[in-house]
Every structure is written in structure tokens, then in C-alpha cells.
Amino acid sequence: MIRRFDRFCCIDWSGATGAFQPGIAVAICEKDGPPALIAPSARHWSREEVSRWLLAQDGMLVGFDFSASLPFADHGAFFPGWPESPADARALWASIDRMAAHEPHLGVSAIVDHAEIARHFRRHGGRTGDRFGRGIGRLRVTERAAQAMGLAPSSSFNLVGAAQVGKASLAGMRLLHRLDGRIPVWPFDPVPASGPLIVEIYTSLAARAAGVARGRSKLRDGETLDTALAALRSPPHAALIDYDDHRTDALLGAAWLRRAASDPLLWHPSALTPSLARTEGWTFGIG
Structure with a gap:
């Protein structure tokens, strides 16, 4: 039995220096209907505002396009040779x-x-x-x-x-x-019966699932985006004034997450062990 979510969100993230990040985009979609961008309070999102926004959400599956951990299994440590290397x-x-x-x-x-x-x-x-x-x-x-x-x-x-x-x-x-203790993160935490849940995603996987050719996963126009959305059985998006790959990644990622979340196999990848769930984590959608 897998949990059914009411809303789906994809956040295109950024590690750039500075308070406000043009590279951050947030998109959501309901159980039905097209994905839509969420506008920040200022011209661009800040990482702090993303955190506050997340804490105000309920019942949402949230996909972030960053790695939630570092390699561990290959050497039995994140930073082998360093006595202070974290344990998980x-x-x-x-x-x-x-x-x-x-x-x-x-x-x-x-x-x-x-x-x-x-x-x-x-x-x-x-x-x-x-x-x-x-x-x-x-x-x-x-x-x-x-x-x-x-x-x-x-x-x-x-x-x-x-x-x-x-x-x-x-x-x-x-x-x-x-956010630790306030919003669970899969697979480090079990999937909760209610409330929001964060997963790590790979936006290139969403593009692949939508039929976008390898090497062309960055979409920068509305027509190509709608073609990809249609492949995910999503209605077309509302036209944007400006297009960039951050916004289109978020929109396509939200639509893909809605479809992928109903696949029980993606919640139980065969190579995901309890040890990996404590240390490296997993990218949702990778079998």
C-alpha cells in the first residue's frame, strides 16, 4: 500500500552565493490539472523563503533536485581518513x-x-x-x-x-x-501517513520520462514544454512571460512527480538497503 498525495511540488534549487537566487524555481500541481509556478515574495526566491514556504505546506510531496547526501558506501565514510567524518x-x-x-x-x-x-x-x-x-x-x-x-x-x-x-x-x-524533525525526508524517514514529505529527484529523469532526447533535457520554450507535459498526461501550462530551464525544470518535474508517485516500485528500489537509507539516501525514480 502506498500513500496517495494531494499535491506535488518540484523545486529547482541553487547553491549560488547571495541572498536571492534566479536559479530557484518552485512549481506545484494538484491531483489533476496543469503544473503552475509559485511566485516568490520578491523578484527571486531566497533559500530562507523556500524553507518558510515549505513549513506552511501540508499533504504535499516535494521533490528537490539536489543530492541529499554524499558518497559513503564506496569507502565506508563520507570523508575517509578524517576522524571527524560524520557517521550518517x-x-x-x-x-x-x-x-x-x-x-x-x-x-x-x-x-x-x-x-x-x-x-x-x-x-x-x-x-x-x-x-x-x-x-x-x-x-x-x-x-x-x-x-x-x-x-x-x-x-x-x-x-x-x-x-x-x-x-x-x-x-x-x-x-x-x-527542517529536520519538521518535514520527513525519504528514505531517511519512513513515509508519513499525512503531511508533507521531501524526496530527492533528478530533473533529467523527468525529461527522459517525458520523451525529451538525451542532451536536450533543458527546455526553454513553451511549445516544447507542453509537448513534454503531454507525454506525462498533463494539461498544458499557462504561458510564461519569460522561459528558462529553471522554470521549465520545475514545471516538468512537478508533473513527473505526480505520475511517478503512484508507482510502488519506485518507493522500494531493490538496491536501497537500510544502511544506504541512513547514509547515502536515494534518488526517487531510480530503479
């Missing part, structure tokens, strides 16, 4: 939030410049830590599973290039620590 995801969130506590707007510069932790990151200026690993860097088990599906996930330890997700994920972990 919640301890990781708390540690990151504590080390960056002086930074406003859920910033994470102190994390990526931390003497020990920086050894695990690939940073700008050709600075690759001696513990970054080979190739694209360390991946979680769910990211390896995404690769097997033909997707191209990035390591959260990579902070360089257009595909980097590291800073957004670290900022997201600060958010999850602030």
Missing part, C-alpha cells in the same frame, strides 16, 4: 550546517574551503583534492544506478563546470538540517 546523513547535515553557521543565506563557502574536507572536492582553478577520486569522482550507489539507466549524474564532490551539483547539494543539506 543526519550527522552530515548537522556538521555542514555547524561549520557554515556564520554564513548567511545557507551559504557553504566555509565547507569547500575547509582544510580537511577540501581534499575531497574538485574546485575551480585546477584545485583537485588528493581524495577526490578518479574520473568524474566518487558516486553514491543511487548515482551508479542512474548511470546504468543511461543517465549522467555528477559527483557531489565536483564543484566545477555546468554539470556541477556540489554547492547546491551542500546548501540543500543545510536546509534539510533546518
Whole structure:
């Protein structure tokens, strides 16, 4: 038996520096009808406003496009060789939030410049830590599973290039620590019988499910977006004044989450063990 949600939300997240983020977009859809953007109180969302908005919601399944944890299973630790490496995801969130506590707007510069932790990151200026690993860097088990599906996930330890997700994920972990105990996060928490629930999603997976060709997952016009929405059996969206891939990712992601949430197999991926549910977590939608 799986829970039925009344509303579905996708939040396109950002780890950029600053109070207000053009890269954050929030979209929701009901059980029926088209997805729609939620407007921030100012011109752009802040990460703090996203947090406040979430705490005011009820009965909603919320998908964030950041990694909720870091690789652990490959070396039995987030930061192997460091005695202070956190033991599980919640301890990781708390540690990151504590080390960056002086930074406003859920910033994470102190994390990526931390003497020990920086050894695990690939940073700008050709600075690759001696513990970054080979190739694209360390991946979680769910990211390896995404690769097997033909997707191209990035390591959260990579902070360089257009595909980097590291800073957004670290900022997201600060958010999850602030929400801990108030909004459950799957699979670290069981699915509650009522109230909101957060899951990690991969917007490229939503685009793939909507029939968008690989390498063209960033939609930037209304006609292409409506074609993708139709493939997910969603009505067309209300036309926007401006289009960018943040807004279209959020709209398409909300429609995909509505459809995917009814698939019981996605709530029970075969490779998700109790250990992974405590440490690395999982990307909803990856089988």
C-alpha cells in the first residue's frame, strides 16, 4: 500500500552565493490539472523563503533536485581518513550546517574551503583534492544506478563546470538540517501517513520520462514544454512571460512527480538497503 498525495511540488534549487537566487524555481500541481509556478515574495526566491514556504505546506510531496547526501558506501565514510567524518546523513547535515553557521543565506563557502574536507572536492582553478577520486569522482550507489539507466549524474564532490551539483547539494543539506524533525525526508524517514514529505529527484529523469532526447533535457520554450507535459498526461501550462530551464525544470518535474508517485516500485528500489537509507539516501525514480 502506498500513500496517495494531494499535491506535488518540484523545486529547482541553487547553491549560488547571495541572498536571492534566479536559479530557484518552485512549481506545484494538484491531483489533476496543469503544473503552475509559485511566485516568490520578491523578484527571486531566497533559500530562507523556500524553507518558510515549505513549513506552511501540508499533504504535499516535494521533490528537490539536489543530492541529499554524499558518497559513503564506496569507502565506508563520507570523508575517509578524517576522524571527524560524520557517521550518517543526519550527522552530515548537522556538521555542514555547524561549520557554515556564520554564513548567511545557507551559504557553504566555509565547507569547500575547509582544510580537511577540501581534499575531497574538485574546485575551480585546477584545485583537485588528493581524495577526490578518479574520473568524474566518487558516486553514491543511487548515482551508479542512474548511470546504468543511461543517465549522467555528477559527483557531489565536483564543484566545477555546468554539470556541477556540489554547492547546491551542500546548501540543500543545510536546509534539510533546518527542517529536520519538521518535514520527513525519504528514505531517511519512513513515509508519513499525512503531511508533507521531501524526496530527492533528478530533473533529467523527468525529461527522459517525458520523451525529451538525451542532451536536450533543458527546455526553454513553451511549445516544447507542453509537448513534454503531454507525454506525462498533463494539461498544458499557462504561458510564461519569460522561459528558462529553471522554470521549465520545475514545471516538468512537478508533473513527473505526480505520475511517478503512484508507482510502488519506485518507493522500494531493490538496491536501497537500510544502511544506504541512513547514509547515502536515494534518488526517487531510480530503479
